[in-house]
Amino acid sequence: MAGDSVRPLAATDAGIPSTMTQGEAVGVGRLAGIVAAAAAVVLVGGIVAGQPRAWAGWLLASFGLTTAGLAGIVFVATQYAAGASWSVAFRRLPEALAAVLPVGAVAIVSLAALATSGYPWASHHEFHGGAAAQFKALWLSRPFFAVRAIAYVLVWIVFARAIVANSRRQDAQGGPEYSSRNTRLSIAFLWAFAVTFSLASFDWIMSLEPEWYSTIFAMYNFAGLFSSGLAIVVLLAVWLRSGPLATVIGDDHLHDLGKLLFAFCTFWMYIWFSQYMLIWYAHIPEETTYYVARTRGAYEPLFVANVILNWVVPFFALLRRGPKRRPSLIARVAVVVLVGRWLDLYLMIVPPFAPDGPPFAVWEVAGALALVGSAVWAIERGLRAAALVPACDPRLGESLHYHV
Amino acid sequence: MAIRGILGSFAREEDVVAATEAARERGLTILDVYTPYAVHGLDRAMGLEPSRLPWVCFLLGLAGAGLKVWFEYWASAVSWPVNVGGKPWNSLPAFVPITFEVMVLFAGVSTVVAFLWVAGLRPWRRARLPHPAVTDDRFVLLLAVTNAAIPVGSITQLLALHHALEIQERDFEEVP
Numbered sequence: 001m002a003g004d005s006v007r008p009l010a011a012t013d014a015g016i017p018s019t020m021t022q023g024e025a026v027g028v029g030r031l032a033g034i035v036a037a038a039a040a041v042v043l044v045g046g047i048v049a050g051q052p053r054a055w056a057g058w059l060l061a062s063f064g065l066t067t068a069g070l071a072g073i074v075f076v077a078t079q080y081a082a083g084a085s086w087s088v089a090f091r092r093l094p095e096a097l098a099a100v101l102p103v104g105a106v107a108i109v110s111l112a113a114l115a116t117s118g119y120p121w122a123s124h125h126e127f128h129g130g131a132a133a134q135f136k137a138l139w140l141s142r143p144f145f146a147v148r149a150i151a152y153v154l155v156w157i158v159f160a161r162a163i164v165a166n167s168r169r170q171d172a173q174g175g176p177e178y179s180s181r182n183t184r185l186s187i188a189f190l191w192a193f194a195v196t197f198s199l200a201s202f203d204w205i206m207s208l209e210p211e212w213y214s215t216i217f218a219m220y221n222f223a224g225l226f227s228s229g230l231a232i233v234v235l236l237a238v239w240l241r242s243g244p245l246a247t248v249i250g251d252d253h254l255h256d257l258g259k260l261l262f263a264f265c266t267f268w269m270y271i272w273f274s275q276y277m278l279i280w281y282a283h284i285p286e287e288t289t290y291y292v293a294r295t296r297g298a299y300e301p302l303f304v305a306n307v308i309l310n311w312v313v314p315f316f317a318l319l320r321r322g323p324k325r326r327p328s329l330i331a332r333v334a335v336v337v338l339v340g341r342w343l344d345l346y347l348m349i350v351p352p353f354a355p356d357g358p359p360f361a362v363w364e365v366a367g368a369l370a371l372v373g374s375a376v377w378a379i380e381r382g383l384r385a386a387a388l389v390p391a392c393d394p395r396l397g398e399s400l401h402y403h404v
Numbered sequence: 405m406a407i408r409g410i411l412g413s414f415a416r417e418e419d420v421v422a423a424t425e426a427a428r429e430r431g432l433t434i435l436d437v438y439t440p441y442a443v444h445g446l447d448r449a450m451g452l453e454p455s456r457l458p459w460v461c462f463l464l465g466l467a468g469a470g471l472k473v474w475f476e477y478w479a480s481a482v483s484w485p486v487n488v489g490g491k492p493w494n495s496l497p498a499f500v501p502i503t504f505e506v507m508v509l510f511a512g513v514s515t516v517v518a519f520l521w522v523a524g525l526r527p528w529r530r531a532r533l534p535h536p537a538v539t540d541d542r543f544v545l546l547l548a549v550t551n552a553a554i555p556v557g558s559i560t561q562l563l564a565l566h567h568a569l570e571i572q573e574r575d576f577e578e579v580p
Contacts, residue, residue: 321458403445
């Protein structure tokens with residue numbers, strides 16, 4: 001196919017807006033940025049003052065941001081790798097979500113390189129159990145830990161930048177060669193992501209309890225990453241449908257996003273249960289400690305709420321066809337899934353720091369505000385950085401006429 | 405019983421969808437539309453009710469899951485209790501994987517059986533095609549001539565307007 005036969009035909013016909021011009025959105029983005037910055041200052045103050053829960057709040061926010069940004073670029077990459085056309089019309093939404101990645105990356109690398117104080121292994125921890133203990137001591141040494149964190153983050157950012165830059169360059173130059181280049185990049189990225197993200201979830205989250213292990217932990221984290229990323233894309237799609245993308249994102253696009261959200265919430269449940277059941281069944285003390293800490297006392301209702309928010313609600317709300325096509329309903333479900341995501345991260349990170357009961361005070365609030373605020377700030381900037389529709393993508397026409 | 409009908413055959417899917425939509429808006433009785441492959445949007449153009457198969461899938465899945473949980477409870481807590489790792493007889497988490505599989509089996513098989521049943525697909529059933537080319541490259545819209553208020557001439561006109569290649573008025577033996 002020649003480049004010029006593909007040029008903006010569909011885009012100009014449908015009267016597609018070229019950029020975001022909503023003044024309110026800019027205001028909201030700025031406000032969110034200020035809130036996030038204030039929350040970050042509070043957390044840094046807490047960390048410097050030696051408050052372990054401030055450290056946990058920072059870890060929660062930075063890991064949440066990193067995974068949200070990764071979800072954006074992973075979504076884009078899966079679409080390129082599969083040669084999917086349906087999602088092209090709203091591809092700038094997950095691309096804007098990928099703009100969160102550098103923010104989270106800086107936050108988590110600064111933790112891994114400068115302040116590992118929250119990890120038990122960072123201060124005279126003795127590992128139990130022969131050869132594994134030796135390997136763990138080596139793997140969880142501070143310089144190696146920091147170097148690994150920088151390496152993961154660099155791999156993700158380099159790939160994300162390359163894919164997004166190619167997609168944007170296509171807007172100006174046209175031509176299908178950018179799409180095929182991105183297809184190759186996406187396949188390579190998905191391979192690299194699978195390995196690096198698995199190790200990163202072991203490093204950053206699982207090593208909070210260095211004697212505990214679960215081999216499905218990386219997959220569990222991926223499930224949460226992707227379902228919450230889809231929830232953010234759904235929210236952005238519903239929001240922009242009522243504005244500049246009214247003629248672009250149809251009910252059928254929303255329907256398929258709803259199916260994906262439904263599927264990945266169920267996938268999360270599947271992996272959650274797989275991890276829980278094997279540990280419950282085997283009943284080995286070194287494995288059960290994780291769940292003992294998370295079902296003790298007032299943690300138990302949160303433990304149950306996690307399953308309700310991340311699976312029960314989205315599953316039964318989105319089971320039928322109608323709700324997946326109703327913007328108001330699917331947006332509400334997406335909000336529930338995002339609250340569930342926060343709770344899931346909270347239950348992964350906070351219990352080792354507060355074994356007696358779930359805390360929710362200044363550090364937890366600051367962590368949540370830093371997470372939400374920076375995400376909104378970065379997404380809003382990401383949306384303004386490029387045209388809202390990839391007008392020269394050869395698959396755009398197909399996407400605009402998409403029927404379920 | 406034979407039904408008097410008018411058949412229009414089309415070369416393009418856009419034409420058959422547009423003709424079907426126009427026929428429905430005119431209040432004509434659409435007997436069926438035959439296409440060589442699944443055409444998106446045709447169900448809406450024909451004004452078909454949403455399929456009831458999801459209900460079969462959901463209810464039978466629920467029944468399968470319920471039956472299995474009951475059976476596992478009966479087998480491991482009532483009929484032949486076995487001590488596994490000191491866990492209670494009625495250990496629900498242990499039942500979940502099998503319950504899940506049986507739910508999928510019931511839901512999946514019952515949906516296929518219900519579909520074959522409703523669609524009347526039986527091995528000895530002979531397909532009577534209104535036009536031999538619907539298995540090749542033609543799209544056929546079949547309209548009933550029942551309403552005296554709409555003259556045959558206006559129906560053929562409607563079909564011709566949407567680029568029908570062929571228009572036949574005749575008796576159709578069997579319309580599913």
